[in-house]
Amino acid sequence: xxxxxxxxxxxxWMMHFCTGCGAIEMPPTMTSRYDMERFGIIPMATPRQSDLxxxxxxxxxxxxxxxxxxxxxxxxxxxxIAFGSCTMRGGMYWDSYNTVKELDLYIPVDIYINGxxxxxxxxxxxxxxxxxMIDKGxxxxxxxxxxxxxxxxxNQAKVFDINKxxxxx
Amino acid sequence: MSLDVEESIKQDIDxxxxxxxxxxxxxxxxxxxxxxxxxxxxxxxxxKSYGFIHLAAISCVDWLDDGEFEIVYNLWSYRxxxxxxxxxxxxRENPEIDTAIPIYEIAETYEREIHEMxxxxxxxxPNLTSLFLEDWNGPPPMRKDFDTRxxxxxxxxxRDLTEQLKIGMDKIKGVRDGDEIL
Numbered sequence: 001x002x003x004x005x006x007x008x009x010x011x012x013w014m015m016h017f018c019t020g021c022g023a024i025e026m027p028p029t030m031t032s033r034y035d036m037e038r039f040g041i042i043p044m045a046t047p048r049q050s051d052l053x054x055x056x057x058x059x060x061x062x063x064x065x066x067x068x069x070x071x072x073x074x075x076x077x078x079x080x081i082a083f084g085s086c087t088m089r090g091g092m093y094w095d096s097y098n099t100v101k102e103l104d105l106y107i108p109v110d111i112y113i114n115g116x117x118x119x120x121x122x123x124x125x126x127x128x129x130x131x132x133m134i135d136k137g138x139x140x141x142x143x144x145x146x147x148x149x150x151x152x153x154x155n156q157a158k159v160f161d162i163n164k165x166x167x168x169x
Numbered sequence: 170m171s172l173d174v175e176e177s178i179k180q181d182i183d184x185x186x187x188x189x190x191x192x193x194x195x196x197x198x199x200x201x202x203x204x205x206x207x208x209x210x211x212x213x214x215x216x217k218s219y220g221f222i223h224l225a226a227i228s229c230v231d232w233l234d235d236g237e238f239e240i241v242y243n244l245w246s247y248r249x250x251x252x253x254x255x256x257x258x259x260x261r262e263n264p265e266i267d268t269a270i271p272i273y274e275i276a277e278t279y280e281r282e283i284h285e286m287x288x289x290x291x292x293x294x295p296n297l298t299s300l301f302l303e304d305w306n307g308p309p310p311m312r313k314d315f316d317t318r319x320x321x322x323x324x325x326x327x328r329d330l331t332e333q334l335k336i337g338m339d340k341i342k343g344v345r346d347g348d349e350i351l
C-alpha cells in the first residue's frame with residue numbers, strides 16, 4: 001500500500017448531495033452516535049474540496065444535471081457512493097416520468113448501498129468498504145468516467161440537453 | 170353548528186353575481202362558486218374586493234370523459250375566516266383561459282405550473298417557461314391520457330439484470346445450504 005493510497009483512504013472529504021429522503025440518515029452518521037469522523041470522513045461544503053460524492057436518494061432530471069456538474073468539478077481522484085433503491089433501479093419511482101432510474105448510466109458509481117433507506121450502519125459499512133477498495137487500488141470509477149466519457153455523455157444527452165445546460169444553470 | 174357567516178357571504182355573492190356565478194355552501198367555512206370561463210376575472214376581482222385577499226393555489230382537474238379541464242382557484246378571507254373555491258371549466262381541445270395576474274400577482278407561478286403539467290395556455294402571463302421539467306420533450310405529464318410507464322420505459326430504458334439476479338439468488342441459496350458467502 002502506497003503512502004498516497006493510505007492518506008487518501010483515511011481522509012475522505014465528503015460532499016453529500018442531499019436529494020430525496022436519504023439525507024435524514026446523514027446527521028446520525030455524522031454525529032456522535034455513529035461518528036464517521038473516526039474514519040477521517042468529514043462533510044465538506046463545495047465539490048472542489050471534496051473527494052467523495054454521496055448521492056442520497058432519487059434524482060429528477062433537473063437534479064441529475066446538478067449532480068453531473070458537481071461531479072465534474074471535483075478534483076481527481078474522486079469517488080461516488082449512491083444511496084438506496086432509488087439510485088439503483090428507480091425504487092418506488094420506477095415508473096415515474098421524471099426520475100432517473102439507474103445512476104451509473106450517467107456518472108460512475110463506486111459503491112451502491114441497498115435499502116429504502118439504508119441504516120447508518122450500512123453507510124458506515126460502505127465507507128469502510130470504500131476505504132479498503134482505495135487501499136487496494138480498486139476504486140477506479142473516476143478513471144472509467146475519463147476513459148468512457150463519450151458513452152456517459154451519450155447517456156446524459158438522452159435525458160437532458162447537454163449543449164444548453166451550462167448556460168442555463 | 171350555525172352557518173351565519175357562510176350564509177351572509179352567500180347572500181352578498183348572490184346579490185352581486187347573480188347572473189354570472191352560482192354559489193354553494195359546502196360546509197362550515199367552505200364555499201364553492203361555479204362560473205363561466207369568460208367571467209372568472211371579474212368574479213375574482215369582486216371576491217378580492219369583498220375580502221378574499223389571499224390566493225392560496227390554482228389547481229387543475231382533468232375530466233377526460235367530459236373532454237374538459239376544471240381550473241380551481243383557492244381563495245381565503247382573513248376577515249371572515251372562510252375559504253372559497255372558484256371553479257370553471259374549459260375545453261380540453263383548446264385549453265386557454267385569461268391570466269389572473271391583474272387581480273392576484275402570485276398567480277404567475279401557479280399558472281406556470283399548470284401550463285407545464287397540463288398544457289393549459291394563459292394569455293397575458295409573461296413567464297410561461299418550464300418550472301420543474303427542464304428539457305421536457307413529451308406531452309404534459311399530468312394529463313390523464315399520459316402513459317407514465319410507457320414514457321419512463323422509453324426514456325430511461327432500464328437494463329436487463331436477469332443474469333445478475335440469478336447469480337445473486339444462487340449465492341443466497343448457497344448461504345442457506347451452509348456455504349460461506351463470497
